[in-house]
Amino acid sequence: MTEPSHLPRHDVPEHQPLAGGIAARARATAVPAYLTRLNPEQREAVETLDGPVLVLAGAGTGKTRVLTCRIAHILSQGRARPGEILSVTFTNKAAREMKHRLGEMLGQAVEGMPWLGTFHSIGGRILRIHAEMVQLKSNFTVLDTDDQVRLLKQLLQAEGIDDKRWPARMLAGQIDGWKNRGLGPSQVPSGEAAMFANGKGGKLYASYQERLKILNAADFGDLLLENIRLFREHPDVLRQYQHRFKFILVDEYQDTNVAQYLWLRLLAQAPSSKAAPSPVIPGLTEGQNPESGGREDSARDSGSVLSAHPGMTMQSAPRNICCVGDDDQSIYGWRGAEVDNILRFEHDFPGAKVIRLERNYRSTGHILAAASHLIAHNEGRLGKTLRTEDIDGEKVTVTGAWDSEEEARAIGEEIEELQRRKENLNEIAILVRASFQMREFEDRFVTLGLPYRVIGGPRFYERAEIRDALAYLRVVNSPADDLAFERIVNVPKRGLGDATVQMLHDHARKRRIPLYEAARAVVETDELKPKARSSLRDLLASFDRWRAQAEVASHTELAEAVLDESGYTDMWQKDRSADAAGRLDNLKELVRSMEEFENLQGFLEHISLVMDRDGGAEEEAVSLMTLHSAKGLEFDNVFLPGWEEGLFPSQRTLDEQGRAGLEEERRLAHVGLTRARRRAKLYFATNRRIHGTWSTTIPSRFLDELPAHNVEITESKGGSGWGGAGGYGASRFDNLESFGSSYATPGWQRAQANRARGSGRQNYGFEEGQSSYGSREQGGFAKPKRAPLVIEGELIAKSTGTTSDFNLDDRVFHQKFGYGHVVKIDGNKLTIAFEKAGEKKVVDSFVERA
Numbered sequence: 139m140t141e142p143s144h145l146p147r148h149d150v151p152e153h154q155p156l157a158g159g160i161a162a163r164a165r166a167t168a169v170p171a172y173l174t175r176l177n178p179e180q181r182e183a184v185e186t187l188d189g190p191v192l193v194l195a196g197a198g199t200g201k202t203r204v205l206t207c208r209i210a211h212i213l214s215q216g217r218a219r220p221g222e223i224l225s226v227t228f229t230n231k232a233a234r235e236m237k238h239r240l241g242e243m244l245g246q247a248v249e250g251m252p253w254l255g256t257f258h259s260i261g262g263r264i265l266r267i268h269a270e271m272v273q274l275k276s277n278f279t280v281l282d283t284d285d286q287v288r289l290l291k292q293l294l295q296a297e298g299i300d301d302k303r304w305p306a307r308m309l310a311g312q313i314d315g316w317k318n319r320g321l322g323p324s325q326v327p328s329g330e331a332a333m334f335a336n337g338k339g340g341k342l343y344a345s346y347q348e349r350l351k352i353l354n355a356a357d358f359g360d361l362l363l364e365n366i367r368l369f370r371e372h373p374d375v376l377r378q379y380q381h382r383f384k385f386i387l388v389d390e391y392q393d394t395n396v397a398q399y400l401w402l403r404l405l406a407q408a409p410s411s412k413a414a415p416s417p418v419i420p421g422l423t424e425g426q427n428p429e430s431g432g433r434e435d436s437a438r439d440s441g442s443v444l445s446a447h448p449g450m451t452m453q454s455a456p457r458n459i460c461c462v463g464d465d466d467q468s469i470y471g472w473r474g475a476e477v478d479n480i481l482r483f484e485h486d487f488p489g490a491k492v493i494r495l496e497r498n499y500r501s502t503g504h505i506l507a508a509a510s511h512l513i514a515h516n517e518g519r520l521g522k523t524l525r526t527e528d529i530d531g532e533k534v535t536v537t538g539a540w541d542s543e544e545e546a547r548a549i550g551e552e553i554e555e556l557q558r559r560k561e562n563l564n565e566i567a568i569l570v571r572a573s574f575q576m577r578e579f580e581d582r583f584v585t586l587g588l589p590y591r592v593i594g595g596p597r598f599y600e601r602a603e604i605r606d607a608l609a610y611l612r613v614v615n616s617p618a619d620d621l622a623f624e625r626i627v628n629v630p631k632r633g634l635g636d637a638t639v640q641m642l643h644d645h646a647r648k649r650r651i652p653l654y655e656a657a658r659a660v661v662e663t664d665e666l667k668p669k670a671r672s673s674l675r676d677l678l679a680s681f682d683r684w685r686a687q688a689e690v691a692s693h694t695e696l697a698e699a700v701l702d703e704s705g706y707t708d709m710w711q712k713d714r715s716a717d718a719a720g721r722l723d724n725l726k727e728l729v730r731s732m733e734e735f736e737n738l739q740g741f742l743e744h745i746s747l748v749m750d751r752d753g754g755a756e757e758e759a760v761s762l763m764t765l766h767s768a769k770g771l772e773f774d775n776v777f778l779p780g781w782e783e784g785l786f787p788s789q790r791t792l793d794e795q796g797r798a799g800l801e802e803e804r805r806l807a808h809v810g811l812t813r814a815r816r817r818a819k820l821y822f823a824t825n826r827r828i829h830g831t832w833s834t835t836i837p838s839r840f841l842d843e844l845p846a847h848n849v850e851i852t853e854s855k856g857g858s859g860w861g862g863a864g865g866y867g868a869s870r871f872d873n874l875e876s877f878g879s880s881y882a883t884p885g886w887q888r889a890q891a892n893r894a895r896g897s898g899r900q901n902y903g904f905e906e907g908q909s910s911y912g913s914r915e916q917g918g919f920a921k922p923k924r925a926p927l928v929i930e931g932e933l934i935a936k937s938t939g940t941t942s943d944f945n946l947d948d949r950v951f952h953q954k955f956g957y958g959h960v961v962k963i964d965g966n967k968l969t970i971a972f973e974k975a976g977e978k979k980v981v982d983s984f985v986e987r988a
Contacts (some may be wrong), residue, residue, distance in 0.1 A: 140928065145767060152876075170210075170211070170214055172207045172210050172243055172304060173185075173207070173211070173213070175203075175350055176203070176204075176207065176693075177200075177497055179493060179494065179495050179496070179497065180199075180200055180203065180204050180207075180495060180709060182493055183204045183208065183460075183462075183493045183495065184204060184207045184208045184211050185211065186491055186493065187208075187211070187212060187215070187217060187385070187458060188458060188460075188805050188826065189458065189489060189490070189491065190406075190457075190458075190459050190460075190483075190487035190489065190490035190491070191459070191460040191490065191491050191492075191493065192310060192391075192460075192461050192463075192480070192483045192484070192487075192491070192493070193460065193461070193462040193463075193493050193495060194463070194464060194465070194492060194493070194494045194495065194522050195462050195463065195464055195495040195861055196464055196466065196494075196495060196496055196498060196522055196524045196812075197464065197466075197467060197498065197500065197509075197524065197771070197809070197812035198498040198499055198500030198524075198812060199215055199495035199496065199497060199498055199499065199500075199524070199594060200495065200499060201389070201462050201464075202232075202235065202236065202389075203709065203832065204462065204495070205225070205236065205389060205462055206236055206239040206240050206243065207243075207969070208279075208387065208460060209223060209225060209240060209387065210240065210243045210244055210296070210341070211250075212385055213244065217384070217385070218303045218384040218385050219250070220250035220384060221250060221252060221253065221382075222383060222384045222385070223251060223253060223254070223383070223384070223385045223386075223387070224253045224260070224383040224385070224386045224387070224405065225251070225254040225255075225259060225386075225387045225388075225389075225391065226254065226255070226256070226257055226386075226388045226402075227254075227255065227256055227389045227390070228256060228257070228389065228390045228393055229256065230255075230256060230259070231285050232389060232390075233254060233255050233256055233259075236254065236389075237251075237254060240254075240860075241667055243589050245325055251593070252361075253383070253689035256360075257362060257398050257401070258358060258361045258362065261361040261362045261364075261365045261401065262280065262361045264368070264379070265278075265356070265360075265364055265365060265368070266278070268368055268372070268375055271368055271371070271372055271560055272364045272367060272368055273351045274351065274354060274356065274364075275354050277354070278354045278355055278356055279353070279354065279356075280355070280356055280361070281350075281355050281357045281358075282357065283310065285355075286310050286357050287306045287307050287310050288306075289346065289349060289350075289353075290309050290310055290313075290342070290346060291306040291307040293345050293346060293349065294335075294342070295339075296308055297335075297342065297345075298337065299335050299338065300546040300769065300949070302712060303712075304335045305713060305714050306333060306335070307524070307711075307713075307714075307715045308714035308715060309334055309335075309339070309342060310599065311715065312330075312334055312339060313343055313346065313359070314357075314358070314359050315474060316330075316343065316393040317357075317359030317360065317362075317363045317397060318359065318396060318397050318473075319394050319395070319396040319397065319474070319475035320362075320363060320366055320397040320400045320954070322347070322363065322367065323340060323343045323344035323347055323667070324344075325342045326339070326343060328340070331343075331467075335703060338849055339959075342594055342607055353574070355712075359397070360886070362397045362398060362401050363397060363809070365401055366397065366400050366401055366404070369401075369404045369405075370404075370692070375407075376404060376409075377409045378715070379405055379717050380405060380407065380408065380409040380457070381409055382403060383457075384457075384458060384462070385404055385457075385458045385459075385460070385461050385464070385669040386402070386405060386457060386458065386459040387459075387461075388459070388460070388462065388463075389462055389463075390462070390463055391461035391462060391463035391479065391480050391483075392463040392464055392465050392467060392468040392475070392477055392479070392480040393463070393468060393470050393475045394475065394476065394479045394480075394516050395474040395476055396474070396476060399479045402459075403486065405435065405457075406457050406459040406487070406778075407457065408457055413780070423831065424861050427526055427864070441494055441507070441935075451681075452568065457903070459487065461480070461483060463480050464521060465477055465480050465481060465518075465519050465520050465562040466513045466516070466522075466805055466808050467769065467805060467808070467809050468802070468805055469765075469766060469769065469799070469802060469805050469806045469809055470766070471795070473736075473804050474793075477518065477802075479516060479517075480520070481520060492520070494520050494522045496523055496524055496525055497512060497524075497525060497526070497527070498524045498525065498812075499526075500772055500812070500815055501524075501526065501528075501812060501814055501816075502526065502528055502529060502530060502531025502532070502815070502816060503526055503528065503529065503530035503531060504530050504531055504532065504533045504848045505531065505534060505811060505815075505818050505848075506524045506526055506811070506812075507848040508534045508811060508818070508844050508845060508848045508849060509524065509808050509812050510523050510524050510839060511804065511843070511844060511845040512807060512808055512811065512820075512843050512844055513804060513808040515804060515843050516801045516804055516805065517801070518798075518801055524812075529878050531817075532816065533848055533849055533850040534818045534820065534844065534848060534849050534850070535819045535820065535849070535850050535852045536819050536820045536821075536822075536841055536844075536849055536850070536851055536852070537817075537819065537820070537822075537850075537851075537852045537853070537854050538821075538822055538823075538824060538837070538854065539821060539822070539823045539824070539854045540823065540824055540825060540854075541823050541824065541825040542575070542578055542779075542780075542823045542825075542826050542827070543578060544823070544854060545578075545779050545780075545821050545822075545823045545854075546578040546579050546582040547582060547855075548778050548821070548854045548855045549568065549577075549579070549582075549779060549819075549821065550582045550583065550585075550588065551587060551855045552585050552819065552855060553566055553760060553777075554588070555584065555645070556775060557588075561774065561775065562758060562774075563588070563589065563758035563760050564758050564759065565773050565774035565775060566761070566769070566773060566774070566775045566776075567758045567760070567761040567762070567763065567768070567773040567775070567776050567777070567813065568761070568762050568763075568774060568776075568777045568778075568779065569763060569764070569765050569768050569777070569778050569810050569813065570762075570763075570764055570765070570779060570780055571764070571765055571780050571785055571786040571788065571806075572720070572723065572764070572785065572788070573595065573598070573601075573720060573723075573724065573764055574598075574720070574723045574724050574726075574727040575779065575780050575785075576597070576598050576762055577598040577599075577724075577727050577728070577731055578731075579762055579779075580592075580597060580598050580599070580762070581731065581734075581744075582972055583760065584744075588760060588883075589757050589758065589759040589760070590759050590760040590761070590762050591759045591760070591761055591762065592762050592763065593761050593762065593763035593767050593771075594764060594766075594767030595763075595764075595767070596762050598724070598727075599745055601721075601724060602721075603721040603724055603725055604724060604725070604728055605625070606625065606629055606706065607697070607700075607701060607706065607725055607728055608622075608724045608728075608742070608745060609621075609622040609623075609625040609626045610622075610626050610700050610701070610704060610706070610736060611696075611697060611700065611741075611742065612742060613626070613654065613681060614681060614684045614685055614688060614696070614700065614738070614740055615738050615739060616656065617652065617681070618652040618655075618657070619652075619654075620646070620653045620654075623652075623653050623654050623657075624639060624653060627639060627642075627653075627657075627674075627677065629706070629709075630704075630705045630706060630708075630709040631671050632670075632671055632673040632674075632676075632677065633669055633670050634673055634674060638666060638670055638674070641660065641665060641666070642656045642657055642660060643656075643985050644983075644984075645659065645660060645981055649966070649981075649983050654678075654716075656916035657674055657677075657678060658678055659966070660674070661675045661678065661968070661982060662839065662967060662979060663967060663978070663979040663980045663981055664978040664979050664980065665954075665965075665980055665981070665984060670700065678705065680703060683703075684696060684699065684700055684703075688738065689955070693732055693735070693737055693738040693741065694729055694730075694732045694733055696738065697728070697729045697732055697738075701729075701741040707722070707725065708727075710725070719722055719734075719790075726827075730827050737860065760877070765806050765807075765809060765810050766808065768809065768813050769809055771813060772813055772814075772815055772816075773813060773814065773815065773818045774815045774817065775814070775816065775817045775819070776810070776811075776813050776814035776817065777819050777821065778810050778811070778818065778819065778820045778821065779821040779822075779823075779839065780821070780822070780823070780826075781807075781820050781821065781822045781838040781840060781841055782822045782823065782826060782835040782836065782837060782838055783835065783836040783837070783838055783839065784833075784835065784836075785826065785838075786803065786806075786807070786838055786840070786944045787799075787800055787804070787838065787839070788803060791803055804840065804843075807840045820841065822835070822837045822838060822841070823835060850885065941966070942963050942965065942966050942982040943966060943982070944963065944968060944982055944985075945960065946960055946961070946963065947959055947960060947964075948960045948987060949987070949988040950968075950970060950985040950987060950988055951986055951987075951988045952970070952972065952978075952980060952984060952985045953984070954975075955970070955972040955974070955975040955978055955980075956972055956973060956974050956975060957971055957972065957973050957988055958970040958971050958972035958975075958978075959971055961977065965983060966981060966982050966983070967979055967980070968980055968981070968982050968985065970985070
């Protein structure tokens with residue numbers, strides 16, 4: 139027998155239980171609790187730990203559960219420590235939810251996961267550790283959008299570039315787009331750089347980056363762009379993180395942009411000590427001129443993106459990376475997301491395993507069948523079919539309405555019916571394609587007394603551009619409205635800054651008069667500088683002109699004139715930011731909304747009721763939002779209005795992006811349908827006012843792409859304002875004289891009484907030129923219009939009419955002009971001969987006896 143000390147000294151091989159052996163079978167019986175709650179496809183996604191894995195997770199299939207269980211499985215199997223897992227999400231909310239779920243499953247272990255967060259938070263963490271390598275200090279500041287725009291304005295001024303023609307905000311958007319594509323200043327194609335300030339875009343980008351370094355600052359895009367540069371220029375740092383992260387998990391992979399894609403690809407390759415070829419710019423093939431503007435796709439096809447980076451070759455074995463996403467829910471192309479990233483996963487990671495999660499736990503059978511049939515018309519997809527073991531439920535309904543008003547009425551009545559059936563209002567949502575559609579629903583809900591909340595943005599009447607427009611109209615209606623006057627006195631900019639407004643406040647307070655009257659008094663004096671005085675005088679003259687116009691023109695025509703002549707519309711037309719077009723659409727929708735009211739006073743009174751609707755945070759309410767804001771949410775009942783060509787799919791998207799845009803719009807429709815658990819109700823209007831013009835619309839092509847056996851055609855419950863014309867049946871609204879507001883406030887009662895006494899011709903229909911819709915006798919949309927009421931009496935545009943307490947030759951002191959004596963008195967205006975400033979006209983409240 140061999141003594142222990144004489145046994146051969148060989149390394150003991152690492153032991154793994156034999157497949158089918160006693161240990162393996164015994165281990166299989168001890169299944170962790172988190173695995174027992176998974177279906178077979180989910181469990182496969184959790185247990186497949188080696189190599190690249192793509193989990194195609196359809197809507198409502200439990201992707202968050204898969205991600206959290208996968209992390210728990212890695213830790214419980216001892217495959218990695220918490221600090222060796224990189225888990226990337228898109229939003230802080232998603233990261234918090236994942237940490238919460240992991241905390242429930244693992245307890246304190248989740249606290250040791252410093253690399254669970256968003257792309258930018260993790261990128262910022264890495265950047266602070268290695269800040270000196272990218273010419274920053276570890277305490278660098280991350281600029282917000284306002285700081286970024288302010289810095290760019292300084293650069294534009296230094297270059298002598300007109301920031302009205304070339305707005306700083308536009309340049310900020312362009313720079314952000316370049317950074318999202320992983321392009322530094324030297325890598326921007328000349329054709330793109332030439333699009334801003336006659337070819338100075340690239341130079342301004344370089345100056346901006348240089349200025350950021352001087353200020354020890356970075357913007358949001360730098361958190362990833364500088365990471366990519368760090369990894370490219372310092373392969374030892376890249377290898378450090380490649381060794382650290384044994385497992386990489388990515389959520390919502392379909393929404394990654396080029397910079398995020400490059401960052402992940404760098405980290406996801408196994409470390410290599412081989413020398414790499416000379417660097418190649420991301421998005422360009424080897425040897426290509428950076429100014430030639432090559433596409434990212436060609437670079438990815440050739441593999442040049444990867445071979446460009448030191449410390450990594452295409453022969454490197456891919457790491458344990460798991461990406462979870464849904465190519466059918468990629469709806470953020472407008473902000474840089476590249477659906478190709480998920481479509482090319484198998485090409486980027488050879489040998490990758492694709493696992494499809496198709497069992498939906500959210501929606502009923504008919505809803506899933508409709509959504510799956512619709513999205514199957516897209517060519518750029520990997521393919522999957524959602525299914526459920528739930529009941530088929532109610533069919534998807536499609537309802538046609540005569541116009542957008544009837545559409546809002548019909549949906550309002552359906553919601554009231556659901557409310558009578560004890561449905562929770564929190565489980566009801568209206569998802570619109572464009573924000574301007576919200577206005578009619580908000581007005582309708584106020585009339586019905588239905589509480590609602592707008593998700594992902596302000597209510598229609600709370601938007602900045604709508605508040606500005608209303609402020610103008612409020613001053614026209616009531617010159618004494620100080621809050622409204624102060625809001626627009628320098629919008630658009632007229633050179634009337636805070637100092638001018640403060641002067642008006644001081645005078646108004648001393649004389650106890652409104653700001654408007656204070657302004658009228660001050661412009662007759664020398665208190666203001668000539669330019670400011672001229673601007674303020676012109677503004678007051680405009681308001682006088684608009685009030686006179688209100689006596690002879692309709693309030694809608696007045697509103698259009700005010701917005702145009704004030705320069706407010708022009709301000710947004712010149713604004714080149716991404717949201718400028720939407721703001722212009724909202725202004726047009728505001729003018730259209732005024733047609734329902736007899737006069738400006740009635741409209742403004744209605745607005746005050748709308749703005750006063752502010753229920754408590756805990757109150758049940760219908761959710762109103764855009765389709766883009768709805769991703770990740772779910773409701774029992776979902777209403778989808780506006781399914782018409784030009785609106786959905788959006789004509790703007792089709793014009794700019796062609797077939798790719800159409801496919802993204804179809805994905806957006808798929809997202810909308812799959813938000814519904816029990817009921818999905820689609821609506822379209824035959825007539826809709828778009829860009830200020832009534833148009834006959836065509837139902838969306840997406841409706842014909844729905845499966846007939848899963849869809850039910852229903853009749854609108856909203857009635858029709860057309861007296862039965864066109865085969866729509868009689869309307870319960872036919873006996874009403876007006877579709878205006880019908881609430882019983884004193885102001886409305888006065889307006890109705892005035893209307894009854896009013897004289898002048900009464901026109902019906904839309905009154906846009908010679909309306910082709912006809913009068914009431916022809917089934918027209920009965921909206922009586924009349925000439926505006928004439929207020930008896932005389933409006934005297936003079937100063938306060940009070941007399942001054944000063945006398946001729948009184949010696950006085952003025953804060954700005956110094957000492958002098960009174961030489962002329964006109965009411966409360968004094969002409970004073972100042973010892974140094976000469977003769978000036980001032981208001982008496984600005985001087986004191988010397």
